[in-house]
Amino acid sequence: MAVAVSAPGLPVTADKAAADAPLTTKGLKPKRFTKEELLQTHQTYLKTQDDSPNAPRPVKQPILSEAYPASTKSIRDLEIIPLSELHPETHHRGKGIIVKAVSPPFVGAGAVSVVEDEFGNADKLAIYNQPDSSILSGVPEGCVIAVKEPYYKNNGAERDFIICVDHPSDVILLRFTDPIIPEPLRLGPLLKTAEDWKKAGDHAFIEKDFPTAVFCYTEAIEASEDDAFKAPIFTKRAGVNLILGRYDAAKSDALASRTGGPQDWKAYYNAGRAAYGLCSYAESNTLLSKALELNPSHDGIQKEHARCAARLREEETGSYDFPEMLASLAPNHVHLDRGSFLSNTRVGPSEHHGRGLFATRDIKAGEIVFVEKATLMPNQYDPSRASAALYALMVRQLCENPSLNSQVLGMHHGTYERSGLEGTVVDGVPVVDVFLLEAIRTTNCFSAPRSTVADTRATRVEGRMAKGLWVHAAAMNHSCVPNTMRSFVGDVLISRATRDIKAGDELFHQYVPVKSLPDVRAQQQREGWGFACDCDLCTTEKRCSEGGLARRKELLAAVEKLCNKKLPGRELIPDASIRAVDKLTKQLEEAHEASIYVEGVPRLTLIYPCNWLVGAHRGRKNHAKVVKYALKVLRNFGFRVPDESEVWDPRDLYSQSGNTALMSLHVVKALRRLGEAYEALGHKEMAERSLEAAELGYTMVTGFKNELAVMDR
Ligand SMILES: C[S@@+](CC[C@H](N)C(=O)[O-])C[C@H]1O[C@@H](n2cnc3c(N)ncnc32)[C@H](O)[C@@H]1O
Incomplete structure (x- = not known):
């Protein structure tokens, strides 16, 4: 399954300052500031903030040597400590904090806010890697937040520390009615009734503040016992989730909006569109067929149903109009609406390493081995930004569409040690370990020109490559003399046989064009992917x-x-x-x-x-x-x-x-x-x-x- 993604619209740069923070500050007594002092300094930063929608949005890419695991515990199982008990350069395992944001956020590589605990202690909180669809990407003033197993990190200057949240699932936005919120931080809900929350959701929707709309509709649903009241709110929330690209949530909301009557066509239609967004075309087809049964003359359903049938045909036959796909590419159109044809291949254990990809039938030289739409590929062809953009997209999509976890987290992750609980839902959100995702990215991503055919031209644009994840293709091991070749049209990867392949043969491709000298080649493979190649050429040249x-x-x-x-x-x-x-x-x-x-x-x-x-x-x-x-x-x-x-x-x-x-x-x-x-x-x-x-x-x-x-x- 891939997710049909739109590229994050804003430019991405690496966060150099964060990467350079000194690490030699353990044991130093942190300087504690008063709330007023913190707010005063914060104000000066806020004044410099570029609020325009096209302002550069840096990404804090994780440094694997500083990796620490995401919390896998519920906030309810952690000991809640005051801010005054945070120790420098410490991951507070088994502990948690509950704080209220007392300032608007300064939004750069992350969102930095001044926060206060129930005892009146104040500190700075930096939240990174929140998806745009989350309220926490903007941390509204007044919201109450739980940070699980917080990391108190040096902030650059001596004795200056900040609570740093790298893993998006380490921070939870608490509902105003949550009993875990200590009395002094409790405002009581601003709105009392389910109807109030519904209206607030509608208002946020009209204002195009979609994360807030989802939040308000959730409160409305939680505040009501009346199924007849809740059904249309599920429909509204499904619609907003579709806009936000949160297809898993959109699908379950749409299905929850069913009432058993003829109007359920809308529920199946929305659920079908959400499944389409997840590239689950068989499921989408089933759901859209149900919608058509209830409303056979609806134009929109008919169109979606036909579109879905086209994807299923591609998946089954591997027949594509490649010239038309090439002609449709444009700077803002690189995500092609196509199904993946994978049935000539299967993933299985390899004698070379872990899993590999194998042919399920004889394939002649030149024939298609498989065609795969990218699971994730940002429309970012600037070489200095391509890696950060893919990383940011991975984090966002795994937070927003937890069903992706089962595919992406099964990929090889080099030497990074994982807890095994990543992807499980704790406190209502999937555990997302950003260091694991970065390890997966570096081991599995491919560089892709906008189209390989253009890349073979005399006038090709050097180095213009996006980076993406193709989960199926990434199961392929490397050989310096492989039996397949990959190429790209937009985000679609085409793999063709370079020689006759027999059913059962392991399939290989080159990770990068091989160097002619065996020692240079070996060094590249060792440093890039941590393996020693045992292909026929390398084995021969070892002699x-x-x-x-x-x-x-x-x-x-x-x-x-x-x-x-x-x-x-x-x-x-x-x-x-x-x-x-x-x-x-x-x-x-x-x-x-x-x-x-x-x-x-x-x-x-x-x-x-x-x-x-x-x-x-x-x-x-x-x-x-x-x-x-x-x-x-x-x-x-x-x-x-x-x-x-x-x-x-x-x-x-x-x-x-x-x-x-x-x-x-x-x-x-x-x-x-x-x-x-x-x-x-x-x-x-x-x-x-x-x-x-x-x-x-x-x-x-x-x-x-x-x-x-x-x-x-
Ligand atoms: C993208 S993964 C390939 C799929 C991987 N075998 C798996 O189990 O998921 C890349 C990793 O596979 C391993 N690998 C790939 N080709 C190899 C080969 N020819 N010999 C040994 N290890 C290889 C390396 O560890 C490399 O970092």
């Missing part, structure tokens, strides 16, 4: 001598220096340069141990110089040499390619090479150059077959059939 590796490194560096790390463009390369690169390339070839680099084992360090030579000879219209070096590119990627003198069919490239061949855009480019050169040499049939092979390869790379000329634009 290489240190001397051989050092020699290849040295020669590769020499070629790169000579060519300035660039591939030839349209310029004419001097003969002397070509001869020099050719000579180094031969030496590099010879530096590969023949007993290790047998046919079919990629020689990745040779890709760059061979590609360079293809370009250089192409510029000089030396077609025979282009054929020679293009074939070398393919061979060095591990494809079984004969000598340039032999007759062969490039279309067999993908299915008849071994399990160590590595597919990439460079393979497509080499095939293209090969085709052009064959054409120039008068080998028409070979030219056509090469271009056919290039087109199939480009389908694997870009996710669907595209003209090769797209690359030149």
Whole structure:
């Protein structure tokens, strides 16, 4: 299940100041301020606050080395302590505080308020990571709050401390009637009757203050015993929750609004829309069918029902109009309304690591393995903000739609130790551990261009990648010579087979494009994901001598220096340069141990110089040499390619090479150059077959059939 999300509209930056707070303050006696002193300082901050809706909204991203677990206890099981008993740099396990906000909040990376306890002690409270749909994202003055197992953290200056709430479920907004509120903090409800609360909810709704509307409707429902009074309020609250993207709550509210009469079509309609928002299309279809039975001529239900049927068809058939999806992309439209086609694959235990993804049927090279809509992907392609935006979206969605927890929390989380209680509902909210979510994010997220096909163009925009979570795809382990390739159209991930796959085979993809030198590759995998790759290529290259590796490194560096790390463009390369690169390339070839680099084992360090030579000879219209070096590119990627003198069919490239061949855009480019050169040499049939092979390869790379000329634009 994915959640159909809209991107958070506001820009996101990392909270540097919070990250730099000193940690050497344990044992210091905190300076206690009076309420008046705190309010005075707070006022000066409030004056600097940018209240405009487009003001930058920083995200305090967690630092995993400072991780602490979310509280899993109910506030009712904790010992309530006064603010004066908070100790510096301490997580007060087994304890809780109950305070009232006595100031409006200063909203930056979090909401900072001045709070007071029942004894008149005052302090500062910083609440981070609250979803926008929660009243606590804005902490209204006068509300009473419980903080579970509070963390009293240095606030930057010496002896200055603040109550810091990172985990959104560690703080609870108490209802005014809650008996746990101590007498001195009790105002009594401002509104007395259920009708009053309903009217207040309606007023907040008209003002577009949706979190407050939900709060008031909740009070109205709680204050009434009359089912007939409550049913329309459930309907209203369902509507507001739909607007807020709180689909779980919207669905249960909609179903709670049923009265057993013909008007229940509305309940099923709203519940069906909420299930659609959760991408639970089968459930949505059932609910919308019930709505249609009760109100067959309703236009809205018919439309939703048809939309849902289209998603179910995609899920079942894997048939998509990819060009249309591509054409529909726009800067503000990257979340595509599509179902995920996953039935060719299943998640199961892997001999390489934990869970893996496996084929459930034979899949031919070039065919779709699966298509998955992102579980979560913000529309944020600014590289400096993409990670923070995904993290913020994960926190928000897991708070707002607890049903997501079962998918997301099952993902690999590296070395972060979890309590196992994350996602369970305590004090009415799901336990959300932000450090766990960050560990999951870093281990499982993918970078995605707005579309891979545009990313293969000559004019592509470098580095413009959003980050997202695709829960199904994230079950795939890495191989440096994988049997699938992923590509993107908006938030839809397309996985295609790069060679013939048998039912039961484990599926792999590359986490990042692999480095040609095995030690550099190993370091990247160790530091990025904490594993040592045991794919066929890495296992083979482990047998290489240190001397051989050092020699290849040295020669590769020499070629790169000579060519300035660039591939030839349209310029004419001097003969002397070509001869020099050719000579180094031969030496590099010879530096590969023949007993290790047998046919079919990629020689990745040779890709760059061979590609360079293809370009250089192409510029000089030396077609025979282009054929020679293009074939070398393919061979060095591990494809079984004969000598340039032999007759062969490039279309067999993908299915008849071994399990160590590595597919990439460079393979497509080499095939293209090969085709052009064959054409120039008068080998028409070979030219056509090469271009056919290039087109199939480009389908694997870009996710669907595209003209090769797209690359030149
Ligand atoms: C996105 S998860 C992949 C799914 C994971 N196996 C699971 O159980 O959920 C990424 C993690 O899987 C592990 N992993 C992936 N590929 C691997 C491989 N080839 N060998 C060993 N571990 C691997 C690493 O620990 C990595 O951090």
